[in-house]
Amino acid sequence: xxxxxxxxxxxxxxxxxxxxxxxxxxxxxxxxxxxxxxxxxxxxxxxxxxxxxxxxxxxxxxxxxxxxxxxxxxxxxxxxxxxxxxxxxxxxxxxxxxxxxxxxxxxxxxxxxxxxxxxxxxxxxxxxxxxxxxxxxxxxxxxxxxxxxxxxxxxxxxxxxxxxxxxxxxxxxxxxxxxxxxxxxxxxxxxxxxxxxxxxxxxxxxxxxxxxxxxxxxxxxxxxxxxxxxxxxxxxxxxxxxxxxxxxxxxxxxxxxxxxxxxxxxxxxxxxxxxxxxxxxxxxxxxxxxxxxxxxxxxxxxxxxxxxxxxxxxxxxxxxxxxxxxxxxxxxxxxxxxxxxxxxxxxxxxxxxxxxxxxxxxxxxxxxxxxxxxxxxxxxxxxxxxxxxxxxxxxxxxxxxxxxxxxxxxxxx
Ligand code: AMP
Numbered sequence: 001x002x003x004x005x006x007x008x009x010x011x012x013x014x015x016x017x018x019x020x021x022x023x024x025x026x027x028x029x030x031x032x033x034x035x036x037x038x039x040x041x042x043x044x045x046x047x048x049x050x051x052x053x054x055x056x057x058x059x060x061x062x063x064x065x066x067x068x069x070x071x072x073x074x075x076x077x078x079x080x081x082x083x084x085x086x087x088x089x090x091x092x093x094x095x096x097x098x099x100x101x102x103x104x105x106x107x108x109x110x111x112x113x114x115x116x117x118x119x120x121x122x123x124x125x126x127x128x129x130x131x132x133x134x135x136x137x138x139x140x141x142x143x144x145x146x147x148x149x150x151x152x153x154x155x156x157x158x159x160x161x162x163x164x165x166x167x168x169x170x171x172x173x174x175x176x177x178x179x180x181x182x183x184x185x186x187x188x189x190x191x192x193x194x195x196x197x198x199x200x201x202x203x204x205x206x207x208x209x210x211x212x213x214x215x216x217x218x219x220x221x222x223x224x225x226x227x228x229x230x231x232x233x234x235x236x237x238x239x240x241x242x243x244x245x246x247x248x249x250x251x252x253x254x255x256x257x258x259x260x261x262x263x264x265x266x267x268x269x270x271x272x273x274x275x276x277x278x279x280x281x282x283x284x285x286x287x288x289x290x291x292x293x294x295x296x297x298x299x300x301x302x303x304x305x306x307x308x309x310x311x312x313x314x315x316x317x318x319x320x321x322x323x324x325x326x327x328x329x330x331x332x333x334x335x336x337x338x339x340x341x342x343x344x345x346x347x348x349x350x351x352x353x354x355x356x357x358x359x360x361x362x363x364x365x366x367x368x369x370x371x372x373x374x375x376x377x378x379x380x381x382x383x384x385x386x387x388x389x390x391x392x393x394x395x396x397x398x399x400x401x402x403x404x405x406x407x408x409x410x411x412x413x
Contacts, residue, residue, distance in 0.1 A: 006032045008061055011101035019097055025050035027210045032058045040205040042185045042198050049210050052094045055154050055184050060099050063127050067103040074105060074125035075149035081133055081173060083161040085110040085281045086309050091130045111135040112281035119144045133169035150177040158187035158194050174201045219337035222345045224368035229350035231376035233264055236320060238375060239346060246315025250300045251332050253321040258300045272298035275305040303328055319347040322356040326363040352384030
């Protein structure tokens with residue numbers, strides 16, 4: 001199937017061709033016709049499947065005929081709600097790319113930065129608004145956003161949105177829009193609470209499932225290092241010195257771990273930056289920009305902070321901590337070996353992570369190549385470390401968490 005078969009108009013086809021897309025992806029093929037028919041849809045698809053264009057293109061197509069409303073008279077007709085600022089910015093970039101040859105206006109609003117410039121942008125009038133929930137409600141309360149004309153409401157990354165506690169905000173936003181609107185719900189997974197939300201705000205939705213890709217690319221060379229937990233940083237430094245080259249993302253499970261590793265790498269002369277949930281919006285965006293521009297070649301991230309972010313074409317992915325959810329392993333290493341390139345994945349496994357390796361290998365139906373030749377081998381008989389409770393006194397007890405972390409107790413990512 002080609003984009004022409006999807007009956008997109010010329011300005012969109014031109015922009016899509018210039019973006020280098022040859023053919024629609026599976027999720028686009030399945031979803032675009034339904035959205036053009038004004039159906040409500042529930043789409044379960046991961047980032048990387050082309051899901052943003054799957055809703056952006058039909059939205060632009062539907063608005064195209066009315067693109068020439070006098071600028072100040074433009075009203076928000078499509079509203080896209082996204083859980084994080086990075087994702088919201090990325091969606092805006094996509095809309096801008098695809099609408100380059102139209103007169104449709106797009107803007108993004110999110111928290112963590114000054115609200116005043118956003119008010120100015122809204123005053124000028126626009127067709128498509130991308131927003132994080134809190135800032136949108138704030139702007140609505142102050143009367144800078146009118147949602148009476150919203151024809152299409154998109155909830156992107158709905159599962160993450162609910163995990164982050166935005167359920168009430170999302171429901172409120174839905175009620176502020178007109179009743180007749182079309183609702184499009186996109187989610188990587190559809191757990192019960194997403195299902196419940198869908199039942200309460202979608203009308204007779206069509207379901208689209210883009211099969212979870214549980215296989216890892218044959219082009220990724222996946223290596224496994226058994227190592228005592230206490231030696232992981234040393235092994236990581238050893239591998240960076242001798243083996244791992246190019247643009248690298250290193251995944252850790254907690255923001256505390258991310259910060260600790262970043263400090264060590266920088267101290268050892270590596271060009272590294274990091275993203276995690278405690279960093280300000282500007283700091284996270286700066287880190288991404290520095291990585292994309294090549295000012296740093298190592299990005300250390302938690303899974304949640306990296307989720308949905310368009311950092312692909314990496315030379316290597318390092319699983320410093322192994323994920324306890326096996327699908328996360330597949331997502332992580334899917335960021336390398338794109339478009340026929342070769343990629344490397346290095347997994348560091350301590351005694352207490354051995355069970356994770358088993359479930360990962362079951363999911364991907366592949367045994368990872370174990371590398372024994374390294375300076376910090378794990379004694380095969382080593383038992384998982386049992387964490388002592390605080391009562392017995394951990395040596396890390398004091399000063400282990402950042403101030404921001406203490407304030408936001410629930411956020412670990
Ligand atoms: P998404 O899943 O929306 O985050 O998209 C992942 C990446 O795929 C983005 O870099 C898009 O620019 C790219 N993309 C989206 N649709 C296509 C397509 N039809 N062909 C090639 N690349 C695409």
